[in-house]
Amino acid sequence: MGTDLESLTRQATLSRGLGRSYGDASLPAQGVAEVVGTRLADRMLAFDEQTGVLRAQAGLSLHDLARTFLPRGWFSPVSPGTWYVTLGGMVASDIHGKNHHVAGTIGRHVRALRMRVASGEVLEVTRSSHPDLFAATLGGMGLTGHILEVELQLQKLSSPWIWRESIQCPSFDELLEGVAQSAEAWPQTVAWIDTLATGKHLGKGVLMRGRWARPEEAPARQPRRGLQPTVPFLAPSWAINDLTVRAINFAYYHKQIVPFVEGPVTPHSWFTPLDSIKHWSRAYGRRGFTQHQAVIPREAGLGKVREYCELIAKRGGTGLLCVLKDCGPEGEGLLSFPKPGISVPIDLPVKPGLQDFIDELNRFVLDVGGRIYLTKDGFTRREHFEAMEADRLPRFREVRRTWDPDLKLRSAMSQRLLGDPG
Amino acid sequence: MRVAVLGATRGMGREVARRLATRGDSLVLLGRTPAALDELATDLQVRGARKVSTVPLDLADPTSFAPALDAAKAFLTRIDAVVITAGAFGTQEQLEDDVELCHRVLDLDFTKTILLCEEVRKRLLADGGGQLVVFSSVAGDRGRKTVGLYGATKAGLSHYLDALDHRYRSAGLVTTCVKPGFVRTEMTAGLKEPPFAADPDEVAEVVVAAIDRQSPQVYAPGIWRLVMLVIRHLPRFVMRRVGF
Ligand SMILES: Cc1cc2nc3c(=O)[nH]c(=O)nc-3n(C[C@H](O)[C@H](O)[C@H](O)COP(=O)(O)OP(=O)(O)OC[C@H]3O[C@@H](n4cnc5c(N)ncnc54)[C@H](O)[C@@H]3O)c2cc1C
Numbered sequence A: 001m002g003t004d005l006e007s008l009t010r011q012a013t014l015s016r017g018l019g020r021s022y023g024d025a026s027l028p029a030q031g032v033a034e035v036v037g038t039r040l041a042d043r044m045l046a047f048d049e050q051t052g053v054l055r056a057q058a059g060l061s062l063h064d065l066a067r068t069f070l071p072r073g074w075f076s077p078v079s080p081g082t083w084y085v086t087l088g089g090m091v092a093s094d095i096h097g098k099n100h101h102v103a104g105t106i107g108r109h110v111r112a113l114r115m116r117v118a119s120g121e122v123l124e125v126t127r128s129s130h131p132d133l134f135a136a137t138l139g140g141m142g143l144t145g146h147i148l149e150v151e152l153q154l155q156k157l158s159s160p161w162i163w164r165e166s167i168q169c170p171s172f173d174e175l176l177e178g179v180a181q182s183a184e185a186w187p188q189t190v191a192w193i194d195t196l197a198t199g200k201h202l203g204k205g206v207l208m209r210g211r212w213a214r215p216e217e218a219p220a221r222q223p224r225r226g227l228q229p230t231v232p233f234l235a236p237s238w239a240i241n242d243l244t245v246r247a248i249n250f251a252y253y254h255k256q257i258v259p260f261v262e263g264p265v266t267p268h269s270w271f272t273p274l275d276s277i278k279h280w281s282r283a284y285g286r287r288g289f290t291q292h293q294a295v296i297p298r299e300a301g302l303g304k305v306r307e308y309c310e311l312i313a314k315r316g317g318t319g320l321l322c323v324l325k326d327c328g329p330e331g332e333g334l335l336s337f338p339k340p341g342i343s344v345p346i347d348l349p350v351k352p353g354l355q356d357f358i359d360e361l362n363r364f365v366l367d368v369g370g371r372i373y374l375t376k377d378g379f380t381r382r383e384h385f386e387a388m389e390a391d392r393l394p395r396f397r398e399v400r401r402t403w404d405p406d407l408k409l410r411s412a413m414s415q416r417l418l419g420d421p422g
Numbered sequence B: 001m002r003v004a005v006l007g008a009t010r011g012m013g014r015e016v017a018r019r020l021a022t023r024g025d026s027l028v029l030l031g032r033t034p035a036a037l038d039e040l041a042t043d044l045q046v047r048g049a050r051k052v053s054t055v056p057l058d059l060a061d062p063t064s065f066a067p068a069l070d071a072a073k074a075f076l077t078r079i080d081a082v083v084i085t086a087g088a089f090g091t092q093e094q095l096e097d098d099v100e101l102c103h104r105v106l107d108l109d110f111t112k113t114i115l116l117c118e119e120v121r122k123r124l125l126a127d128g129g130g131q132l133v134v135f136s137s138v139a140g141d142r143g144r145k146t147v148g149l150y151g152a153t154k155a156g157l158s159h160y161l162d163a164l165d166h167r168y169r170s171a172g173l174v175t176t177c178v179k180p181g182f183v184r185t186e187m188t189a190g191l192k193e194p195p196f197a198a199d200p201d202e203v204a205e206v207v208v209a210a211i212d213r214q215s216p217q218v219y220a221p222g223i224w225r226l227v228m229l230v231i232r233h234l235p236r237f238v239m240r241r242v243g244f
């Protein structure tokens, strides 16, 4: 770890940002001792106040970017559910946000990358200079080269506040219909669903839609994150169980006593509700947890989404988070996650039976023609992954062969899913 | 504000400089590594600093102090505050085993740091006052097994800064002694993290607030004030037994 990425990456086989991916994507391959930690390489290099183009080192965090640029009326056009991620990590996962249906993934807004590729060369990579490498790097999970610098087009904001509406929905169909209907008028939409409601309550949840507030709607002051309570120690592993999740979900659903709420909220609370609790993941205890996120394609129909959620509810996939998002068209990244359909992420505490459960989810996803999000994955089997990506994987492998014939760049994930050597 | 910072190339100094830049302050970066200083200057400019310049100063070399402070003042026209985070570290084992390293750390963190403070003191007083912000450490609050040598320099430094504040505050020289707990920087890379370990940015937030309040002393993060209150009052027989 250090500030000089250029020298650090010379021999390295993988880069790691803030480690917010859930699985083994940023862990070294077997037999490799270390990965390069980029988070100290977080200098801003240039910003054009006229055009909004920012150039920065790959270790710059979105949290830092937000703090610096929100007050100046600019922000990243795409934001994940946490700001404790780096630019490099955002590009390597080709992340998406609540506005995927209008803004696409972060890749769409990347103008250029400075990369160290496997040969040791350092290149300025753009859509036109190296189309294959550029497309493979978006969502390429660090396997195409080390990203040293990112040039990103920021979005000009009408105000630094978000105008949001949230609507309680007592049933699944209403919830998903609400999301679909809101998509046209609202740049940001998600549906939060109560993970433990079953039977006729399955899919009970809250529809949330938002947009940057107009100046006349926004409070005059700058938005700030409130107090950040912390989870200072690892909780005992029993702390998160059906009962506690039920209580939290109940609180979440009924936090709004009235079925409809609208008004300005801070971008912090809108984009990153969990960041308001430092070290929230410690609440899951020592065994920790993983995630699984899949997209159920539009062609499969909403019935399949419902079936999928039933499958999760039946197995008691206890977790705090389940935020459904309708994804828009696929982007240019060769292995990027989103495609038209409904994306369903779930938190899964690590406990016996997890592998079987994930296999079952993946068989379902495979059946309906969906795919999984690599940055959230630590347990998918190679055969399932290869089957899901039968169309796209050959092209990715080909680009990798061109730029890294000896497979120098690899990770624990690439060994598990791509069969890279140890 | 118009601020000169020594130690802005890395760690906590860098985050303090960034917070000042973001709010539009004017900065001079003092230091011994010109390339790193220039790179950070660009970063600070992008973040919104009114103006930034770099000036060579090696803490190990007291002859560099006066010309550097002159140059800083020439650029800023007036210096409102000087922030000093530069320092060296070694674990108790490293310092016990390596006399040369031990000498260097004792000299840099105590003697040279105080010599620099003295140079700053004279200049700020001559200009009618200002603020001196120096990074000491919680390690100076109690003689502990794991930080005996390093902690001794910080104990002496804290003592000096305390006295400086008592002596000169009425003349306009405000002294702020910063006592960070364990912070994740390159200085501590590879060490085992104790509870309450913090990131440099959290420290910077506390420090900038303390600069604005003109506090004589600040623990960063604030929880260390309580932790050290307890540790300072632990009886000897306990200190002999515990591992920290
Ligand atoms: C609470 C939470 C909410 C989230 N919400 C969303 C969401 O809404 N949408 C979404 O898309 N994602 C979401 N994520 C996932 C997260 O955005 C991604 O995992 C992101 O990649 C993490 O960035 P990081 O800097 O921590 O990267 P890491 O986790 O450190 O690395 C992720 C991948 O990027 C590669 N990488 C990192 N830096 C570089 C570099 N400089 N060069 C080359 N490769 C690099 C790594 O090798 C690894 O493969 C969420 C994660 C959390 C914890």
Ligand SMILES: NC(=O)c1ccc[n+]([C@@H]2O[C@H](COP(=O)([O-])OP(=O)(O)OC[C@H]3O[C@@H](n4cnc5c(N)ncnc54)[C@H](OP(=O)(O)O)[C@@H]3O)[C@@H](O)[C@H]2O)c1
Pocket (backbone or CB within 6 Å): B006, B007, B008, B009, B010, B011, B012, B013, B030, B031, B032, B033, B036, B057, B058, B059, B060, B085, B086, B087, B088, B089, B135, B136, B137, B138, B139, B179, B180, B181, B182, B183, B184, B185, B186, B187, B188
């Ligand atoms: N980290 C902790 O846990 C911790 C806890 C309590 C107190 N502290 C104290 O807090 C201060 C800052 O610590 P940190 O962790 O931020 O340190 P750091 O990351 O190691 O950074 C040290 C800074 O000091 C500069 N420096 C070192 N020697 C120098 C010299 N001879 N001349 C000029 N500049 C020099 C370095 O510049 P170069 O780039 O030129 O090397 C660098 O900018 C130190 O005084 C430390 O003792 C640290």
